[in-house]
Amino acid sequence: MTAWFRSHLQAFTRSIGALVRQPIGSLLNLLVIGITAAFPLALWLIVNSVGQISQHISIEPQISIFMAPSAEPAQVSALQQQLKADPRIAKLTFTPKDEALKSLQGSFGNADLLAGLVDNPLPDAFVLQPKSVDPAALEALQKELSGHTGVEEVQLDAEWARRLARITQLGANVFEVVAGMLGAALVLITGNAIRMQILTRKDEIEVAKLIGATDAFIRRPFIHSALLQGILGGLVATGIVWGVIGHLNPAINALAQSYGQQFALQTPDLLTIAAVCGIVATLCLLGALLAVWRHLRQYR
């Protein structure tokens, strides 16, 4: 047991030594691993950030009815009465056009902008929440309401929230594909790097094998080297993503604010960093095992 532990410790210190002895080569290798891993990580963080917005927004459907500007007040109040009595509607709010204009002026904070308007361009509007969430029932209701006289447009407001959810889902699918491909690339990259290491130590492996080394003994230093590269490569990846997101966030936030929203991409937290290092290390380990297995096959 102590011999086993000592040989692992020795393999570990040697793999650090090998890394330090060739600083440029090691650095380039870590950058390749880091960049490869950074891409799916960034995608995951974006999908996650967007997914969180769509979760905050209620996907409770809302129907907005906009009256035609030419609609008579009598038509409007007739519709209001009818809607109030409709058993399919859970909640109804009415926004008269004067009120809508006032709130618009308030949100601009500058009455001069609208002072030039001769007429109020805004329509009277109803916002109602139906009891049903069934898409077919909602669509039927939407159609029925558009048939009323004086109604210009009926909008189903859940639509865009659902669209956002679908975009997020698409993003998640893209992430899966990208992560799968780049994960395979990581295995190949490390496999190749370890193969180079094996070639430089070919003689040692041959002698060791001839004088009674087990496959595990031969494999050990390469496993340590791959795990070390994987963990450091994972740190490089999170570092890259952290830097990129830090660079983009002010612009994204400014854009979101212009829509009156608060939004920023998440930076990787500790758990994410640990997970990334773990996953990358596992993939590197897989690459190393493949490379060593291929090389050891030639010996009996």
Next chain:
Amino acid sequence: MIQFQQVSKSYPGGFDAIKNLSFEIPSGELVFLAGHSGAGKSTLLKLMAGIEKPTAGAVLLNGQNLARMSRASLPFVRRHIGLIFQDHKILYDRSVFDNVRLPLDIIGFDHQEGRRRVLAALDKVGLAGKEKLNPISLSGGEQQRLCIARAVVHRPSILLADEPTANLDRDYAHDILELFKSFHQVGVTLVISAHDESLMADYGRRILRLKNGQFTA
């Protein structure tokens, strides 16, 4: 004990290196293997060490059939064998000490005990005080001694030496054979191959003469 039972070895392409050989080497014997290059000496030694698999027949080492042995258990059999290679197979990326230390690392020897063993082996072959050197700075004869030290450091019960006296002058070759004799005296089984039979004659031991993969009288 090393037993060959109707062993043949052919290489891809149809070259028959060993043709239907049967013989026994009892534990503790010192045997010479003679023959010109290409007679099959190296192949015979490789078969004994389980480096090559026989095409037909069985090679038994202390009663165990090497060909039937799993890949996982073969390394443990090899640890009972000391190998001296024709081409030395010395590692030039490390010191003399670390070269000799390799078999002990493989077995998982304790650090202090390992160090003691390495120095003892180097002392035995006459390389005391040279442990810190790089093997590249050693002479041909000294490199041969280094190879012997590495082969005996883990105290194997069988020592297989492939042409250990090749490229050495006669006096030096004699020194090396005397060294082997001293291992024989402590009970190690030895098989030593050479193409120059005149050296062996002085020792009065059994000589297996190979020609085209078969024994000659």
